Amino acid sequence: MILPNIRPHPKFVNVFISGSSEKLKLYTKNLDKGNVIYGEKIILKMDEEFRLWDPYRSKLAALILKGAQKIYLERKTTCLYLGASTGTTISHISDIVSNGLIFGVEISERSLRQLIQNTTSRKNIIPILGNALNPQEYSMLIYKPVDLIYQDVSHPEQANIAIRNAKLYLKEGGKIILFIKSQSIKSTEKPKEIFKNELNTLKNADLKVLEKISIDSYAGGHLGVFLEK
């Protein structure tokens, strides 16, 4: 078997790539060696495990492949991850912020059940059962302000969730990576209109829009937005 030529991503720390620019594949270095989270492919190279990062399952990977300028994740970044689900994306972020910290908030007990089992051995993930719409609920667990909020929730009030959490926990100048799911807001309206409305709500709350990227080809009806507090 020919091993893919895995090399560091030119822009992003702890993200790795292989293949030509048209057929780019993404990887992260496995922090929790020997464990696979969602059946992803693992490539061994020089005593390191590289986990293939599937853009169809993880929207952050889709954002990178769609040409995001910055993802604001460094080795020591502290993140608040809203909508952690079973741990697909959060595990890759955990690989990237290897010396950082992630607070993973999830409302569904069923999903969190899997998340906990998937991430007990990852020291930088703190699982939290809570409703992101009421950020006060989990204030006893968040012991320092965060550099980044990553939000991927299926809820009709996505903009409000981001605003409330940013107000409580985000540092001045901190960034938000937000995915707007048009289908969760109103399925009968056109996605464009919904995006416009949500973006207006965010702007009115003094959040600056840095970059907008449609990831329609990987996840239908989704818009990725980078914001700054």
Next chain:
Amino acid sequence: MVGIFIIDELESPINFQDFDGEINKIIEFYGLIGENNLPQEFTKLLEELSENGYNEFIVDNSNLSNLINQNSNFNAKHEVPCPLIQSFKLNLRNSVNKYGVQITEEQIRERSKKLGESLAKKSISRASGKDDILIIQMSNTLDLLKKTINLFSTRIREWYGLHFPELTDKIIEDHVVFSKLISIIGSRENFTKENLQDKFSFKDYTLNEIITQSQNSMGAEIDLDNIQKYADLILSIESYRTRLENDLDEIMNGATPNLTTLVGALIGAKLVASVGSIKKLAMLPASTIQLLGAERALFRSLKSNAKSPKHGIIFQWHGIRSAKPWHRGKISRLLSGKISIAAKLDYFSDKLLGDQLLNEVNQKIEEIKRKYPNPPKKSQKKSQNLSQKKRSKKRR
């Protein structure tokens, strides 16, 4: 995660009670608050505070403020978000340092992870044992079993039909009876009067029909061993289904007595399963309950000009299914209203008014039947107009 801290307006420390770094104490603390008990550590602190002449303070946990107001002379205000508390918590390490508590970043992280995990685990296990979850699992399994039995039975009909096509095609329609016949009697030659009377209770006409047809069948002689094993399998699924249905009935009677009296355990369970919990069902308006299970038709009608659906899961209720088509919409509206009342009774009170609700429904159905004995003519015209419009659209 470290202890209970009291600060004044100027962020200077007043008093504190720490957990000695014991993670179990912390978990217990939040567990007690969740169950509406005031933890011992807190009462101790409150006593010390009142000795020093304090009587009012702010907390950011609504449960805690209620508890304090109920159980002590203190006036605990619930303020969210309280900037003072928030900045204390977000700089936890430095904040507790002022009280002389030394703790490393690493220790805080470990505690935070353990606390987060165990709080989540607690509520996961609490949630998994709830009646709601059991009802949903059982109801979904029942649905699957019914589908499976149907699927399996159509296959066995084809297979056994090679041997005794007359029995398959005309005489026996009930799947379970059919499998029973194959399992117990099997070969065409054994369909004698004694055998049939012994284990089955057919009407005379059916009995004679089976016997005559078995004697001059057009089927072929094939090996029946595998078919009989297959029939046993179907019967065992069926007996498990009956058992599960009885158990579900029992749970539903305990958890939602009014709803169960009104529409029966099966439909009640399906309604609960489709929204996720009894609480959610109780919070829904009747109009939503009416269309639960008909979401696709509803959204189709919202997106295009299609007619909006009249009923979802509740269509399975005998009173609607057997009603005249032009009564169904009216009965659905009526029934969903009563279901909504029943669900609210079940969730918010202990009253048993299911029989009364069912009587009211039956009375009103009679009224509807009396008032509208004939199908309405107007709506027919309407639908004609609609279809004409559609046609004309297509032509364009």
